[in-house]
Amino acid sequence: MWFKDFLNMYKAGISHEFLFYFNVRDLVDNNRYMDRYIQEEFIKQRGFSIIAFYDISRGLTFYDSVMEKEFHKITLNEAVNLTHSLPSKVFPYIDAALKNAKMAVFIDHVEKIIPAVDIGSMSLEERTALIWLCEWSVNTRISAVGSTIFMLSDNLADVSREVLKSSYKIEPILVELPGENERRDYIEHLIRDKNIKTDITIEEFAKLSSGLSKKAIKDIKLRAEAEDVPISFDYIKEKKYSVLKKEYGDVLEFIYPEIGFEDIGGMERAKNYLMKNIVNPIRNGDLRRVPMGILLCGPSGTGKTLLVNALAKSSGFNCVKIDMSRILGQYVGESEKNFKKCLLGALSQQPVIVFVDEIDTAFRRGDGGDSGVSRNIFSEFLQFTGNTNNRGRVIFIAATNRPDLLDPALKRAGRFDKKIPVLLPDIKERAGIFKVMIKKYGFETDITDFTGFAARTDNYTGAEIETVVRKAYEIANEDEREGNVLTGDVLGEAIQKCRPSTQQVEFMTELAVKECDDMDLLPEKYRDQKLFNA
Numbered sequence: 001m002w003f004k005d006f007l008n009m010y011k012a013g014i015s016h017e018f019l020f021y022f023n024v025r026d027l028v029d030n031n032r033y034m035d036r037y038i039q040e041e042f043i044k045q046r047g048f049s050i051i052a053f054y055d056i057s058r059g060l061t062f063y064d065s066v067m068e069k070e071f072h073k074i075t076l077n078e079a080v081n082l083t084h085s086l087p088s089k090v091f092p093y094i095d096a097a098l099k100n101a102k103m104a105v106f107i108d109h110v111e112k113i114i115p116a117v118d119i120g121s122m123s124l125e126e127r128t129a130l131i132w133l134c135e136w137s138v139n140t141r142i143s144a145v146g147s148t149i150f151m152l153s154d155n156l157a158d159v160s161r162e163v164l165k166s167s168y169k170i171e172p173i174l175v176e177l178p179g180e181n182e183r184r185d186y187i188e189h190l191i192r193d194k195n196i197k198t199d200i201t202i203e204e205f206a207k208l209s210s211g212l213s214k215k216a217i218k219d220i221k222l223r224a225e226a227e228d229v230p231i232s233f234d235y236i237k238e239k240k241y242s243v244l245k246k247e248y249g250d251v252l253e254f255i256y257p258e259i260g261f262e263d264i265g266g267m268e269r270a271k272n273y274l275m276k277n278i279v280n281p282i283r284n285g286d287l288r289r290v291p292m293g294i295l296l297c298g299p300s301g302t303g304k305t306l307l308v309n310a311l312a313k314s315s316g317f318n319c320v321k322i323d324m325s326r327i328l329g330q331y332v333g334e335s336e337k338n339f340k341k342c343l344l345g346a347l348s349q350q351p352v353i354v355f356v357d358e359i360d361t362a363f364r365r366g367d368g369g370d371s372g373v374s375r376n377i378f379s380e381f382l383q384f385t386g387n388t389n390n391r392g393r394v395i396f397i398a399a400t401n402r403p404d405l406l407d408p409a410l411k412r413a414g415r416f417d418k419k420i421p422v423l424l425p426d427i428k429e430r431a432g433i434f435k436v437m438i439k440k441y442g443f444e445t446d447i448t449d450f451t452g453f454a455a456r457t458d459n460y461t462g463a464e465i466e467t468v469v470r471k472a473y474e475i476a477n478e479d480e481r482e483g484n485v486l487t488g489d490v491l492g493e494a495i496q497k498c499r500p501s502t503q504q505v506e507f508m509t510e511l512a513v514k515e516c517d518d519m520d521l522l523p524e525k526y527r528d529q530k531l532f533n534a
């Protein structure tokens, strides 16, 4: 928690200048919250005599008028008319105050003052501010007086990298999004003794608002009030979607799973594994047994995404998808900036399944950097996925059809160390997929046994069977031959017309089989092959 992190380092004399990042809006825009710390911790307990706030548009303001007077006394009233000015004008006076009184100054939107650009392309104003901010961190007079400087920014990557160099002593501190309990307390406070209309309980509201800051929760409440509508499940979901979309863009997709294991045809081994090792331990509270990460290997269209959805539904976890190709597609500098924020956003949804699709497109073995992401992004990713503190609350699931290309560091113990092959369905599984697919689309049919059709669709993936079923429905509708009913003839004709693309499927199947190190997860026919190969 940010305050504890700050206090430990401040008390131990490790640092007196801090860079708070991520959910800083809750800190500064939530008066009730910040006030308590300022009153109790800074003024009463630690005797700070000046608390001030600076940002480039509002200038320098003070916690109260006594403090303002004190500041002007120290600066001999020379700064009186300068409090709305640029850093180069005001910082010298802040400097004097920091060294002559116990002062805490909060510098908000610091990325607007010292942006993450090359020093060479910084304006003189920005360079001046950078020097002040860096020098303060190593100034012994400031530490002797006990003054402290807090810089705040939503995204760490937007702030000049210079401040984190080891020659300075500026400590970055992550301000997390509120957890479920904290949200519940806040929501309780928000809607207490008001005539707010709600269709859901405080508990439900708290659970649904995962990933949202207090500020965003308050916005939802205020909007509902203004629009005079009750706060309902759908209302929160809709508002949450737009907040998160704005915050994380296209890179993070929030999935509200609607399908369960029962809607997936076949895949009994994978389903079993996930039930036994994830869903059941979670239900029993035995979180140490839950794997940190899972790698789903197999050709496209075999239902890997589907499996993740069903797992989210039956475990009750939130689910977010990180699209690595989108991260790659972005302007390189931008992607680096946003990746950490995006991971923090994903983790803030705890308990959460973080699904990384097409992981091989980004993290390739021995990649020189041309087709993959930079080493920075990769090491960021390794750090997040290897954090054992999150065991049982964050499960990373990656999907790939080219496991052979993955950087081996990803597959080491404690990351994506469980590899589940997701292969082409066998005849029995295909019959199952036909059945769930026809049910999924709500088609009428007089077919009761799909075995014959399954026999005629050797080498079809689940996605290709879906194409067949859709085609069949089209045919049935076109001629009105059968009056919209999916008959055996129509389905047979559709199979004729939709051939599977065997291209590469065999190769990808082989790779997935090779990757798998747990015989129980392999279909019978591959076990022998594997033993044979070994």
Ligand code: ADP
Pocket (backbone or CB within 6 Å): 263, 264, 265, 266, 267, 299, 300, 301, 302, 303, 304, 305, 306, 307, 399, 433, 436, 437, 461, 462, 463, 464, 466
């Ligand atoms: P992958 O992630 O492996 O590329 P998807 O999970 O996206 O494959 O599957 C694509 C579509 O194919 C799914 O949306 C689903 O409709 C269908 N599908 C694939 N496999 C199955 C299956 N075993 N059961 C039911 N539907 C399936």
